[in-house]
Structures are given as C-alpha cells and as structure tokens.
Amino acid sequence: MIVPAQYRIDRVSLSYGETSVLSDISLAIEAEQSVAFVGPSGAGKTTLLRLMAGSVFPDSGTIELDGRSFAAVCDRGSELRRMRAEVGFVHQDYALVPNLRVVQNVVSGGFSRRGFWSALADLVMPKRPLQQEVLSLLDRLGIGEKIFQRVDTLSGGQQQRVALARALFQQPRVLLADEPVSSVDPTRARALLELMHAVAAERELPLVVSLHDAELARALFGRMVGLREGRIEFDLPADQVDSERLQALYALPNA
Amino acid sequence: MRQGLVLIALLVVGMIAYLALDLDLGGLSPTRGGGDLLLEFLGAAFKPAFDYESGAVPTDWNPFFYQVFAGLWRTVVFAAAAIGLSLVIGFPLGLLASSLAPMPVRVSVRAMIALMRSVHELLWAVVLLAAVGLNTAGAVLALTIPYAGTLAKIFSEMLDEAPPQAFRALQLAGATRLQAFFAGLLPRAAPDMAAYAFYRFECALRSSAVLGFFGYPTIGYYLKLSFENLHFREVWTWLYVLIIVVILLEAWSSALRRRFVA
Amino acid sequence: MTAGCLDQLRRERPRSCFLRLSLLALAGLAIGVWFTGEIAVSDLFSDRRGDNLKRFLGDEAKPYPLRVEDAEQSLGEWFAAIWYSRGRDGVLATFWISWLAMTMAGAYALLIAPLCTRTLMARDPYLQEDRGRGWRAVTASLRFFNVLLRAVPEYIWAFLILAVVGPSAWPAVLALAIHNAGIVARLGADVTENLGPRPGQALRQLGASRSQAALAFLFPQAFGRFLLFWFYRYETCVREATVLGMLGVVSLGYWINDANARDRYDEMIALIGLGAVLVLAVDALSWVARGWVRRAGLVDGAASQASFLRDRAAADSAKTGGRAPH
Numbered sequence: 001m002i003v004p005a006q007y008r009i010d011r012v013s014l015s016y017g018e019t020s021v022l023s024d025i026s027l028a029i030e031a032e033q034s035v036a037f038v039g040p041s042g043a044g045k046t047t048l049l050r051l052m053a054g055s056v057f058p059d060s061g062t063i064e065l066d067g068r069s070f071a072a073v074c075d076r077g078s079e080l081r082r083m084r085a086e087v088g089f090v091h092q093d094y095a096l097v098p099n100l101r102v103v104q105n106v107v108s109g110g111f112s113r114r115g116f117w118s119a120l121a122d123l124v125m126p127k128r129p130l131q132q133e134v135l136s137l138l139d140r141l142g143i144g145e146k147i148f149q150r151v152d153t154l155s156g157g158q159q160q161r162v163a164l165a166r167a168l169f170q171q172p173r174v175l176l177a178d179e180p181v182s183s184v185d186p187t188r189a190r191a192l193l194e195l196m197h198a199v200a201a202e203r204e205l206p207l208v209v210s211l212h213d214a215e216l217a218r219a220l221f222g223r224m225v226g227l228r229e230g231r232i233e234f235d236l237p238a239d240q241v242d243s244e245r246l247q248a249l250y251a252l253p254n255a
Numbered sequence: 256m257r258q259g260l261v262l263i264a265l266l267v268v269g270m271i272a273y274l275a276l277d278l279d280l281g282g283l284s285p286t287r288g289g290g291d292l293l294l295e296f297l298g299a300a301f302k303p304a305f306d307y308e309s310g311a312v313p314t315d316w317n318p319f320f321y322q323v324f325a326g327l328w329r330t331v332v333f334a335a336a337a338i339g340l341s342l343v344i345g346f347p348l349g350l351l352a353s354s355l356a357p358m359p360v361r362v363s364v365r366a367m368i369a370l371m372r373s374v375h376e377l378l379w380a381v382v383l384l385a386a387v388g389l390n391t392a393g394a395v396l397a398l399t400i401p402y403a404g405t406l407a408k409i410f411s412e413m414l415d416e417a418p419p420q421a422f423r424a425l426q427l428a429g430a431t432r433l434q435a436f437f438a439g440l441l442p443r444a445a446p447d448m449a450a451y452a453f454y455r456f457e458c459a460l461r462s463s464a465v466l467g468f469f470g471y472p473t474i475g476y477y478l479k480l481s482f483e484n485l486h487f488r489e490v491w492t493w494l495y496v497l498i499i500v501v502i503l504l505e506a507w508s509s510a511l512r513r514r515f516v517a
Numbered sequence: 518m519t520a521g522c523l524d525q526l527r528r529e530r531p532r533s534c535f536l537r538l539s540l541l542a543l544a545g546l547a548i549g550v551w552f553t554g555e556i557a558v559s560d561l562f563s564d565r566r567g568d569n570l571k572r573f574l575g576d577e578a579k580p581y582p583l584r585v586e587d588a589e590q591s592l593g594e595w596f597a598a599i600w601y602s603r604g605r606d607g608v609l610a611t612f613w614i615s616w617l618a619m620t621m622a623g624a625y626a627l628l629i630a631p632l633c634t635r636t637l638m639a640r641d642p643y644l645q646e647d648r649g650r651g652w653r654a655v656t657a658s659l660r661f662f663n664v665l666l667r668a669v670p671e672y673i674w675a676f677l678i679l680a681v682v683g684p685s686a687w688p689a690v691l692a693l694a695i696h697n698a699g700i701v702a703r704l705g706a707d708v709t710e711n712l713g714p715r716p717g718q719a720l721r722q723l724g725a726s727r728s729q730a731a732l733a734f735l736f737p738q739a740f741g742r743f744l745l746f747w748f749y750r751y752e753t754c755v756r757e758a759t760v761l762g763m764l765g766v767v768s769l770g771y772w773i774n775d776a777n778a779r780d781r782y783d784e785m786i787a788l789i790g791l792g793a794v795l796v797l798a799v800d801a802l803s804w805v806a807r808g809w810v811r812r813a814g815l816v817d818g819a820a821s822q823a824s825f826l827r828d829r830a831a832a833d834s835a836k837t838g839g840r841a842p843h
Contacts, residue, residue, distance in 0.1 A: 275609065
C-alpha cells in the first residue's frame with residue numbers, strides 16, 4: 001500500500017534574476033486533500049508546482065515531502081531521483097513521445113523502479129504482466145482499447161489520459177497537474193478533472209492542480225489557494241471563496 | 256530587393272572564379288579525337304552492351320551478366336558494410352557531440368568529427384592504399400571514416416533539435432538521464448536519423464562505385480576498364496546499372512520516409 | 518479487460534509490414550555483408566599489412582627533414598617549398614573550381630526549379646486541384662532528368678568529360694556543376710513546393726500570371742532557404758573538387774596524386790592536410806554565410822542546419838504533407 005505524502009512548504013521564495021516569481025509562500029498539504037492553485041497567468045502557479053516536484057529549487061525557505069527536503073538532496077543524483085519518483089506530475093503539454101505507442105509511454109513512467117537494461121527491454125517490448133498492468137490502468141481511465149496505438153493518433157483528451165496514466169504508473173504518493181485542462185473544451189475539462197479526482201481518491205493521494213478557471217476549481221476542489229504576483233492572496237476551503245475574492249484575484253493591476 | 260543583390264554578388268564571385276581559373280570557352284570544345292569520341296560515346300547510349308563487346312574474350316572470363324551482377328554486388332557490399340560500421344561508430348560519437356554530453360567531451364568529440372569529415376573518402380582510400388596496400392576491408396574503412404563523422408555530426412544536431420519535453424518529464428519522474436534519453440529523446444529523433452542514414456547509404460553507394468577507379472572491384476573498376484578499351488556500350492551498361500540502383504534506392508527511401516513520418 | 522482482450526488488441530495494433538521488412542532487410546544487409554567473404558577483414562590485420570603500416574608510419578610518411586639525418590631543410594622550409602611550388606595554387610584552384618561549379622549549378626537550379634514545382638506547373642496554379650496531364654509530364658520529365666544528373670557520381674562525370682575536352686579545369690568544373698545541378702534543382706523545387714500556398718492563391722486571384730506568381734511569390738519566399746541548401750552543398754563540393762584533381766585537373770588532388778605516384782608519401786600527407794584545412798576553412802566560411810542569411814531575414818522561421826538536412830532526406834515525403842513535423 002502506498003502511503004500518501006504530506007507537504008510542508010515553509011516561507012519559500014524564488015526569483016529569476018531581478019524578477020521575483022514567488023515570495024514568502026507557506027503551505028501545508030495533507031493526505032487526501034485536493035487543492036487547486038488559482039490565479040491569473042504569471043502568478044507563479046506553475047513554478048510552485050515545479051518546486052513541489054523537485055525540478056527547481058527555492059532561493060530560500062524549504063519544501064519538505066514527509067519531512068525530507070528536496071534542496072537537501074539536490075546534488076545527490078540517486079536520492080533526488082527517488083524523491084522525484086514519489087511525485088507524479090502531469091505536464092501541461094503532456095510531454096509524451098508522440099511517435100511511440102501508448103503502452104511504451106506509460107511504462108516509461110515506472111523507470112525509476114528499474115535498471116537500465118530492463119527499462120530498455122520494457123521500451124522495446126514490455127513483458128506480458130507489465131502490459132496487463134498498463135491495460136488495467138488505462139481501462140480505469142477509459143482508454144484501454146488504445147493501449148497499442150501511437151500517441152500521435154489520439155485526441156488531446158486521450159493524450160491527457162495517457163499522461164495521467166504514465167504519472168500513475170510511477171506509483172506516486174502525490175499527484176500534481178499543471179493546467180491539465182487548458183486545451184480541452186469545458187465539458188471534457190470537467191470530466192477529466194472528475195476522473196483525476198476519482199483516481200486520486202481511490203489511491204488516497206493528495207491532488208494538487210493549477211487551474212486558470214476558478215469556477216471549475218470552486219466546483220470540484222476542496223481547497224483553493226489564490227496566487228497573485230508570486231504571493232498567496234488566500235488559502236481557504238473552496239466553499240468559503242466568494243466572487244469578491246476571485247474578482248480581486250483576477251483584477252487588472254490598474255483597474 | 257535584397258535577394259536580387261545577393262544573387263548578383265554570388266554571380267560576380269562566380270565570374271571571378273572563372274577568371275582566376277584562367278579558363279576560356281574554347282577549352283569546352285572537344286579535342287580533335289574528342290569530338291568523334293563524344294559522338295561515338297553518345298551513340299552507344301542507345302545500345303548498351305548485353306555481352307562483352309570484344310569478340311576475343313579469354314575463355315576463363317565469367318559471362319558478362321555475371322560480371323555486371325558481381326560488380327554491382329560488391330559495390331553494394333562495400334557501401335552497406337561502411338554504413339553499418341559508420342552507424343555503430345557514428346551514433347555514440349553523435350551522442351557525445353550533442354549538448355547532452357559534458358562540455359569538454361563535447362568539444363573534443365566535435366573536433367575529432369571535423370577531422371574525420373575534412374578528408375574525402377577517396378583520399379582516405381589513397382592513404383590506406385599507400386599505408387597497407389590493396390585490401391577490401393581498407394576500402395570499407397576509407398568509406399567509414401568520413402561517413403561516421405558526418406553521421407555523428409548530423410545525429411548530434413538532430414538530438415539537440417528533438418523536442419525535449421518528454422526527456423525532461425521522464426527525468427522529473429525519477430528516470431536516470433540515460434533511461435530518459437532512450438525513452439524520451441531518442442524516439443523523437445529516430446525517424447529523422449534513420450532517414451538521414453538511408454540517404455547516406457545512397458551516397459555511400461556512389462562513393463563505393465567510384466572506389467573502383469582505385470583498383471577495388473566495384474562498378475567504377477569495370478567502367479574505367481571498358482572506357483579505356485573504348486567499349487562504350489559496356490560503359491553505358493555500367494552507367495545504367497548504377498543509375499537504376501540509385502533511383503530504386505531513392506524510391507525505397509521515400510516510401511519508407513512516408514511511413515515513418517505519417 | 519481480460520488477457521484474451523490484450524492479445525486481441527496486440528494483434529490488431531496498427532503496424533507497417535513494409536517498414537518492418539525494410540528495416541529487417543537493411544539490418545540483414547549491413548550485418549550479412551561481413552560474412553560474404555568480399556571484405557578481407559583478417560587480411561587487413563595480417564602481419565604483411567602490419568609491416569606495411571609500420572613502414573608507412575615509421576618511415577615513408579614521415580616528413581623528409583625528420584626522416585633523413587642532417588637534412589639540408591628544416592621542417593618549415595620543407596613545408597614552405599611544398600606550399601609555394603604547388604600547395605597554394607592547388608588550394609586556390611580547388612576553391613575556385615568548386616565555386617564556379619556551384620554558381621553554374623545554382624543558375625541551372627534557379628531556372629529549372631520553378632519548372633519542377635508541381636504546385637506552380639498546373640493548368641490553374643494554386644487555384645485548382647487538377648493539374649492537367651501536360652503539366653504533369655513537364656514536371657515529371659524534368660525531375661527525372663535531374664535524377665539522371667545526380668545519379669552519376671561527379672568522379673565518373675569528370676572521367677568522361679576529360680576524355681572529350683582534354684585536360685583543363687573544365688572537366689572538374691562541369692562534372693561538379695552537372696552532379697550538383699541535379700541535387701540543387703531538386704532541393705530548390707522541394708523548397709518552392711513546401712511553401713504555404715496562400716500568397717500564391719492571393720496573387721492568382723488578383724489575376725497574376727504563372728510567371729508573375731513565380732517572380733513575386735516563389736522566388737522571394739524560397740530564395741533564403743535555397744541559399745542555405747546551396748551553401749551546404751558548396752561544403753561538399755569543395756571536398757569533391759579536391760578529389761577530382763586526381764584525374765589530371767590541376768586542383769589539390771592532382772598534386773596529391775603526383776606525390777603518390779612518386780612515392781613521396783610525406784608530401785602526399787602534407788597536401789592532404791592542406792586540403793583538410795581548406796575544407797575546414799570553407800565549412801567555417803559557409804557557417805558564417807548561413808548565419809548571415811538567417812539573420813538577414815531571408816529565411817522564415819529559425820531553422821538550423823539539421824532541419825535542412827532533414828528536409829533533404831525528407832524531400833519526398835514532404836511532397837504530400839509539408840515539412841516533417843517537429
């Protein structure tokens with residue numbers, strides 16, 4: 001059984017050169033929570049997710065996954081990889097290999113558990129039990145029959161599910177998703193987010209998603225964190241977020 | 256219009272080249288024997304030889320068609336061996352010359368590739384002939400050195416150009432750099448790399464044919480021999496064989512390419 | 518789903534038989550040829566070859582002042598003698614031969630490429646799908662002619678032309694021009710065919726004739742990319758120009774062959790080295806020129822050398838669906 005992870009983010013700041021991207025962010029995320037980062041573009045939602053996945057490191061402050069800090073292992077390759085493998089990440093642009101089949105893409109999510117040669121063998125022709133495992137995962141996401149199709153023959157929504165399958169195949173302890181529905185129409189967006197919720201709940205994983213659409217976040221998520229210009233504007237249960245707050249969050253600077 | 260200016264500039268340099276080479280258009284007119292030779296040679300184009308032109312062929316010679324097939328086969332053999340070997344050498348070199356490799360490795364491998372490429376395969380053949388004598392493996396080696404360099408150069412550029420999203424995503428999912436390379440980056444560059452290698456095979460075939468001029472038993476050897484004996488119809492047979500094979504190969508490669516990319 | 522379902526999905530997965538067979542055949546060929554007995558690998562590593570190599574490296578290829586004790590020349594003087602007697606002229610001749618040949622090839626391509634462009638050579642170009650049989654015949658026959666030009670290697674062209682016109686720089690120039698004309702014309706036609714058809718459509722709708730469309734749309738839009746191809750071919754052409762000298766034309770290859778025939782392998786290596794320096798210098802020059810072409814805004818989009826080579830390799834597939842997807 002996979003034990004869900006807990007995040008402690010403590011007074012994190014990050015800047016690229018002169019421009020400050022995040023300043024003084026503190027957050028705690030418990031197991032089974034579903035959190036949506038909302039805010040206008042450029043607010044730092046994506047950067048915060050990337051910090052939580054261990055792909056960038058903060059200038060100051062700490063990010064702890066169950067008490068272990070990413071920054072502490074940032075120059076120890078294998079430990080960093082092991083920690084990164086605990087975080088499932090669904091990228092905005094899916095980041096799949098379009099000219100490989102679905103099964104190969106999904107299997108590559110589990111490479112952290114495998115040696116080099118067995119990973120290579122999995123890539124060329126995944127063994128049968130592995131295929132079965134991938135198939136049941138894809139079935140759960142509703143695209144089982146696509147298992148041997150090339151990714152570039154699938155629709156955007158289907159590719160999104162493949163990306164989700166790859167993240168789940170990693171056996172993560174937390175699921176992060178960066179603008180997962182930015183290129184899907186509203187009806188499908190809702191269905192996809194509901195599916196993400198469902199699979200995260202089945203595995204008792206915390207789900208953290210960045211969303212441009214605050215209304216969708218309010219409808220589906222338990223907790224909302226409003227970000228604006230790299231700062232937390234509010235951090236509330238979704239039912240306490242009213243339109244006034246949202247309007248302030250998205251307001252133009254000079255308006 | 257800037258394009259027109261560039262065009263004129265290039266033509267002017269072309270004129271300078273013409274003057275620097277001390278050429279005159281009179282040099283284009285056939286020499287006294289050359290005119291007849293040209294007519295005879297062009298006339299032979301319409302009746303390529305299907306048998307030896309000379310009646311007095313030693314009895315121990317193989318039939319002409321066998322000779323043609325054997326010459327073509329050896330041309331293909333050298334080209335295929337050279338490309339196979341070039342891939343084995345060129346792929347790791349290409350990886351080491353790409354931006355995935357650490358700086359000092361990349362720079363030194365790129366310098367090595369430049370050296371391999373800077374000497375033409377026929378010059379490598381001349382050097383190897385002088386160094387070890389006539390040896391067919393030497394011919395393959397002569398083709399391989401510059402071809403491996405070229406493949407490495409182009410492969411490294413293709414790897415650098417391949418979209419890196421999946422490569423980065425896999426590393427973020429805990430895969431090692433090498434795993435992520437094979438699963439996320441290489442598959443994206445592979446169709447282009449395969450197509451380019453196939454194109455180089457076509458080039459290798461032509462180079463292999465020309466190696467015959469240096470004594471290796473490929474098409475060029477027989478072509479030169481026939482030409483020197485003024486057996487122009489045989490020359491055309493060899494030319495046609497070479498042209499047909501190149502055309503077939505081009506058709507094959509474009510058919511493959513369509514399936515790769517689609 | 519059940520295990521049986523997995524098998525069925527696997528069986529039904531889309532795959533190309535042609536692709537698999539082709540790859541299998543190519544791999545079989547690349548490996549199989551080593552077992553045909555045509556490639557004397559063991560002979561290459563025999564003692565006799567080893568002795569040859571030892572003699573070559575240890576003695577013959579050593580520069581004269583290093584080989585002979587109390588030689589009257591220093592190494593610098595030895596090389597200077599080669600440079601002033603042959604090297605300089607050879608390098609310059611090689612450079613100019615390739616440039617002249619590429620100028621001729623480029624001129625041919627500029628004239629012929631539009632006539633090979635299937636989007637332009639149609640009954641009603643850019644407006645109607647149906648091209649008409651006559652126009653099809655024009656492009657197909659010109660394209661076939663280009664294939665003939667490039668299917669014969671430059672070395673063989675030079676060999677044949679030399680017999681006709683006698684020794685001068687012409688055989689090398691013409692041979693390189695003919696072979697490269699076939700290549701550059703094809704590349705040019707691919708560039709013009711891959712341009713988006715919209716500006717052409719607009720021009721034609723305004724009532725532009727075929728040649729007006731070619732001048733106002735094809736030429737300005739395709740020229741930059743064509744130039745990049747041209748420079749890339751030029752790099753190859755310099756390598757070839759060196760070699761063609763071996764047939765008796767006064768490029769570097771002539772002197773390489775001359776040193777070889779006199780068994781002066783030290784001089785031969787020095788001249789080959791000179792050729793390598795020329796090639797590297799021209800590569801650098803071409804790199805600068807290509808950079809300029811791109812910065813001058815003659816090419817739309819930031820495309821690198823690799824994508825041109827890819828274009829070249831992709832040339833045929835590009836007919837159907839534009840450039841290879843990135």
